[in-house]
Amino acid sequence: MKLIKAFALTLMASIPLLSAQSQAREAFPKSTVSLVIPFAAGGGADIIARLLAEGLEKEWGKPVIAVNKPGAGGQISMQYMAKAKPDGYTIGVTTSGTLAVNPTVYKEINYDSINAFEHVTILIEVPFVLVVDSKSKYKDLAGWVKHAQDNPDRVSLSNAGIGSHQYLAAHHFADTAKIKLNMIPYSGGPAMTADLLGGHLDAVFDNTMVQLPFITDGRVRALGVSTPERVAYLPSIPTLSEAGVQGYTESAWYGLVTPAGTPKHIVEAIRETATRVLNQPGVTKKLNDMGATVVASSSDAALQRVRDDMARFKKMVDLIGLQPL
Structure with a gap:
């Protein structure tokens, strides 16, 4: 009986402590x-x-x-x-x-x-996306890849900076597609896009945050996104894997x-x-x-x-x- 009473008193004494600890946890941030x-x-x-x-x-x-x-x-x-x-x-x-x-x-x-x-x-x-000038003769990724296969090291693809995620992702893409490209690193997306629209680049490999405005206003044509499935905000654009570079995903x-x-x-x-x-x-x-x-x-x-x-x-x-x- 004494043991039961002692246990009950200990339990009751611990309740305020547990309550205080719970309140302290709920208080973040102060x-x-x-x-x-x-x-x-x-x-x-x-x-x-x-x-x-x-x-x-x-x-x-x-x-x-x-x-x-x-x-x-x-x-x-x-x-x-x-x-x-x-x-x-x-x-x-x-x-x-x-x-x-x-x-x-x-x-x-x-x-x-x-x-x-x-x-x-x-x-x-944030997926990566491969884009070409909207005036480009290439309407889909398969045609662009075939062009690159027929012209090794002559087709240019830009990416953002040596050692960046985009740089690694672009090289990974070329390896998966089994093509040899003239990789040109840039300091950022706006400069790449300006050169693409100026006819100085064949394609840009960039993230969708930078390229989405250019895609939606029709200045560039997206040939594929790098996610495993199509993205909700670009439902008509196939994935790169779906468009022919099977197994390639990167975000x-x-x-x-x-x-x-x-x-x-x-x-x-x-x-x-x-x-x-x-x-x-x-x-x-x-x-x-x-x-x-x-x-x-x-x-x-x-x-x-x-x-x-x-x-x-x-x-x-x-x-x-x-x-x-």
Whole structure:
């Protein structure tokens, strides 16, 4: 009887403690949150981050401040995030480039993509797309590939920068298609598109966020997107695999991390809130209009995506023979 009474008293005493712990967990965030962006203002990562920040702020009722920390292909931001306090109040926007490409192409990198962070979620995917000038005689991918096969090393294809995700993806595409192209790296999409429309390039390999406005206004013709299935905002455009380069899929992505050691319930609170924001019809439409598709993955899936992509990119680097940058 005494043991039962003692157990009951212990249980009753623990209830307030459990309740207090639960309330503490539900309180996040209590103050301003920083959302760290790895690139300069005005780019794709910046636009997406500020859209997310606005939604998080409305959900949480606390300020969410977007902070740009560009430099070294996103390395400055990632180094900052790796050293930040692991309390959830500093959240980093990541990309497939900063987390999965950089470790495979740079000689020295001062952060561990796997262990330096808690991987919160993959927010969105952005496919790549192969486009030609709308005045081009090539109406489909099969014809363009045949032209490239008949003219090895003479057909030009641009991509964004040596060592970038687009650079690796374009080389992977050429290898899968079994064609030899004159690969021309550019610093960014607008310059590539200008040269394409000026007749200086045969085709551009770029992400849909950059090329979607040119596709929708008819200045360029999309021959295929790099996703496994057609994307909702370009339903008439076949996948590259569907159009003839079988087995080829590739997409850039954007995600969120916090510093390693951030409590799991805070990581999950950030993930759940970000998912709610992304799935709001207005936000989803804005992202689709920009050329992005909502993913909103679990934390485990985000970490696995980084692992898988790092392994794939290492194979691509070896295939291309790219020397460490």
